[in-house]
Amino acid sequence: MNQTPDRSIGVAVLGMGNVGSEVVRIIDENAADLRARVGAPVEIRGIAVRDLGKPRKVAQDLLTDDPAALVARDDVDIVVELMGGIDPARGLIRAALESGKSVVTANKALLAEYTGELATAAADAKVDLYFEAAVAGAIPVVRPLMQSLAGDTVERVAGIVNGTTNYILSAMDETGADYADSLAEAGRLGYAEADPTADVEGYDAAAKAAILASIAFHTRVTAADVHREGISSVTASDLAAAKKFDCTVKLLSICERVHDADGRQRISARVYPALIPLSHPLATVNGAFNAVVVEAENAGRLMFYGQGAGGSPTASAVLGDMVMAARNKVHGGRGPLESTYASLPIAPVDDVPTRYYVSMKVADKPGVLSQVAGEFSKRSVSIAAVRQEGAGEDARLIVVTHRAPDRAQSETVAALEDMDAVIKVSSVLRLEGTDD
Template sequence: MSDPIRVALLGCGTVGGEVVRLLGEQSVELAARVGAPVELVGVAVRRPHKHPEVPAELLTADASGLVNRPDVDVVVEVIGGIDPARGLLLDALKAGRGVVTANKALLAEDGVTLAEAADASGADLYYEASVAGAIPLLRPLRESLAGDKINRVAGIVNGTTNFILSAMASSGTGYHEALDEATELGYAEADPSADVDGFDAQAKAAILATLAFHTRVSAADVYCEGISAVTSADIAAAEAVGCTVKLLAICERVPGEPESVSARVYPAMVPLGHPLASVDGAYNAVFVEAEAAGQLMFYGQGAGGAPTASAIMGDLVAVARNRVAGGRGPRESAAAGLPIRPMGATPTRYHISLEVDDRAGVLATIAGLFAQQGVSIATVRQDVTPRDAGARGARLVIVTHLAPDAALAATVAALGELDEVFGVDRVLRVENLGRPVTALGVT
């Protein structure tokens, strides 16, 4: 066998602890797969005395010193955040050391700098664990589908929000009750804002769009809405038209001159007949639509210590094999350089529920307003609401055809100014993700 591949681990929380365990338990198998022993030579943590599960001789509070040790071949980073992770990984890459990271926030904000440092030194940069946990998704995008033209990558990439929305749909509970349940079960952090406000999915969407469209997309390029405003009434409204509500990350090519890239995260109605509608709990699922390969679905556990560690170990084996063979893995491809389409110009559909005056001519007035904004109505449903429930007229439920998001938002704002409209109760986007929304009559 070749000389050992020496690994430095930065961070030893839930995921890092699993990496330590797997390196120990699978040492014989790893050596056989790699062609050389894989040895853990150091673990950097802030408080070494808090980690009795790690041999004391491996622990250090000096992360920089560990990264810059001359005997380190690969650095595995699971500390998260932007700094000090950015500086540590840049030091490793500039020194020619392979890097395996699960740091989606850093990749989404400054992946360009990391990729350039890796290219300059010929080092490997792998990050499968940064999106969708154990699901092998990034490597197929970067390698298996590199010869195809990908048109859309869309799906559920945050397990916490999917658990909350699934609980609201199955039990009829409100958002806060479902969040409390997610926290008790360990699916939500004490501060859940990164998940429920959509920032976690936003970073992942940036990574997916960058790989899928060979165009550098940062988190700032991704439009983002979270789920904290979703109510049990929204869930019920979706059910009434044969849909459920999911927080979606959608990255797609938008035809035109020039062709552009749209990347966005928001809660949306998904028809019950679509496979994503049945993805419940903390699971993730992502659809990839390519011209030659067609539609592919990736499904599995998107978070957790063991699933994420599985993805890290896969990357570690790949980097170690490259070092044994004297080569390196695929470089980042950002040759396309497609422009990023702003959310206002991105075509979407809206489901709008409003309370209106129940008299002749109101529907015609509302339809005329939609026409003035250049928005086409796909379906309208009208229900007379019971006055003893506090309603003052009739309920209109309108689903639009595709239109620029800015035009749809302007339409909703204008509806609120009409004397005939007592209130716009609910507005949700509708996504068919490449399939007809037959339940809503939208094709």
């Protein structure tokens, strides 16, 4: 039901960590501007926190440790969920939607698993479900995909969407430090959590890839559909070798439309560390910054760049969604609904053409190169470049391939590991961002 301009829009905030605190601050400090932009006053009805005894810079009477009761209040029009995790956030969001309240969330883990369930609840109740802040912090990516490119055909979305891993890889590239030392430094600077597993093993990036793929390709994609590899096995030697090929290494989230020879279309969604040429726009994205490159049939290549995390940047995206939801409450209307009309199948990573970088320690004797090349040839994997380094016990071969199905590439690597001439396959990375 539409609200009249003289009635304030009530907001419930669930969670008051770094992002929640910034959201509350901005609503308070920008009250006059928000009223003008929305067409009615925006007022916080309550803030759900875990610990009522913790000192906070808000009025004590706004705080509650009963989020369910806050969500159920009749004077709440919009629920801003910033708790994170699956439960109890899932139940609270469902309850809000089913009672006719719009929801703004930054909860990527929840959306990667339950977007369909929550979008259906929002559609049934004729309210909004917004989640711009769930992917790449302050960078506007979700809304352009859902609205600006709604009339186009998106072919590919690829990007750096995790600031922790990008900081670590950038530090390794710039200083020559190893992974463990760079991770420790990221922790000291506050870029890495005490338990960095979700970041460094690619879970965070995979959740974001699922969300981006769902939107871009009008198909419901979950985190389980995303092939995931982390950065913990990337070495300083890999970064050094990448430079010799005029490349660097980034953890990429890639979502693309795969066109089979018979005309069938499928979706590939994957996360892994990969070499990219220094000439590629993503190669210059360093530190804790994020960037997403969208390739569409008619719009061409678009790049979105900025701070992908942090209290204030993420709060900016949350407030943008909140203003949209509040305007709809005042003036009527709704935001775009989930679109899953295409329902494209997911392509297994084995079927996706990729390029490989393979570094191996080999025996220093004649004929090794031809034996190695023979294993690639057996599986129709063409070699683009070979670099030989060291001698004796330090002899090493680095092979870069042309594009071939990932299955053929991985089977070749497995065969190399069984060769007497190959002492150890030290590193295997993919190569992205080239036309070969």
